[in-house]
Amino acid sequence: MANERSKDNSSEELFSDKPLKKRIKNLEDKNQENLQKNQEISRLNSSLIEKNKEVSRINSELKEKLEEKEKKFKEFQQYVLNLENQRNEELQQLQKLEMMSQSIDKNLGVLKLEEIDENIIKTFKENNEDFLASFSNKNPDESLPYYSNIKVVVGLDFGTTCSGFSYCHVANKQNICSNEIWPGEITQFKTNTVLQYDDKYNDVVLWGASALARKPNRRIKRNKPVELFKLWLGNLDKRLKPRLPVDHKKAITDYLREIGKVIKDKIAWSVNFFENVLLVLSVPAEYSEKDKKFITESEAAAIYCMNNKLNELQEYNLGMTLMVVDCGGYTVDLTTRKIL
Structure with missing residues (x-):
């Protein structure tokens, strides 16, 4: 009996649920601990998310401030560039005003009325008539x-x-035509006196209005x-003459060559340019007598007015005084004439 009771007690202890409950209790404790850790991790994660948002906000603000500073x-930079351009324009205007002032002072300084004697006019008319008659004379021996x-x-x-030209066929000397078609532009009596050279200033790339029409390109550096450059031909003070990257003689030669091509294309199709064309180049009034080979612009204008407009208005009288005002792009010439 004693042995059987001992066996029953051993079986009860073997199949008792105390160890299982203990294990369950341990698992519950660990689970609770893991839950707490998970909550802590979630809290830290939320904190990091908030900090990340704050960093993103600060970064966005810094980016906006940087963009604002760049703007x-x-x-x-644009303001400085505008000031520089304005300064250059003002300097050009001052130079222009100074040149105009010198030109006006020079003309006013010699405002003693230059006299055109009737004999001079008569001689000029006779020479002009002989000159024109020589064109239409059919007998070569008499011309x-x-x-x-x-x-x-x-x-x-x-x-x-600006520059331009007119032409007249001697067979129809009353029909004087002015050119109004230029490379890169249409219906303009004159084109700009401007040249655009290559990088080494050797060859002309563009000229006239086309040289100013090309838009600037920051990627491509152009001259x-x-x-x-015509200002180098006059008696202008050297301080007021423009600084040129090429010799003024080269620039003038190159420009006259380019405009000469247009003249040839306009008239040389019907004549031999070097044998049948007479090219007349007028000179400004300020040129010295040594420089005058034909006639000044103001003298030609005065004689034209006397021979045409004044006769039409019937106001051609001895003792009459007239003034010729030639307002150019950078110079103004004033000359007075008195008919004796």
């Missing part, structure tokens, strides 16, 4: 030897800022157009 810097082969007369106005 202000660009505006400042002037130098002008016997001339079929077209071209008048070239080589200006400081600036060359202009105002």
